[in-house]
Amino acid sequence: MGIAAVGIALSLALLLLHEPQAKAGENGLFKNDLCGTIELVDGTMVLNGQRSIHYTVDKDASGPYILPRTYVGAVPDLGFDVDGTRSVLKLRLDRLPVPTKILLHEGLTPYVFTRQTPPPRR
Numbered sequence: 001m002g003i004a005a006v007g008i009a010l011s012l013a014l015l016l017l018h019e020p021q022a023k024a025g026e027n028g029l030f031k032n033d034l035c036g037t038i039e040l041v042d043g044t045m046v047l048n049g050q051r052s053i054h055y056t057v058d059k060d061a062s063g064p065y066i067l068p069r070t071y072v073g074a075v076p077d078l079g080f081d082v083d084g085t086r087s088v089l090k091l092r093l094d095r096l097p098v099p100t101k102i103l104l105h106e107g108l109t110p111y112v113f114t115r116q117t118p119p120p121r122r
Helices: 002-017
Strands: 028-031 036-041 044-047 053-059 065-066 071-077 079-083 092-095 101-106 109-115
Touching: 044 079, 053 079, 071 101
Parallel strands: none
Antiparallel strands: 028 036, 028 109, 036 044, 044 053, 053 065, 065 092, 071 079, 092 101, 101 109
16 A cells, blocks of 8 residues: 555656746747748747637657647648647647747648747847
8 A cells, every 4th residue: 555655656746847848948930831820929829810829848759849728730721720629739849949840730741830030039
């Protein structure tokens, strides 16, 4: 019984210590010619200057990513599909801090959004 309690306590401690990165330097405006723009501003993703979706930034074995609170997909020549009934997808960043690209997959089709704003000054 005591070993199980220690295991649970250790698992909870690891979860609490691994928080998504805040202020990861991702802020900026990213553009794709087929879909439009994604603006990242302190945890809020603004799609084509209209729809706002909250997100977190984290890393896994494949690298850094943005995880929106709801599904965000690409619709060529129309913009974005935002759907609260679908599973969320990771939007991949090329690097942190100050990513230059966001990669969004719609099925097997990749859409690359490139940074339009200069990196913030340090």
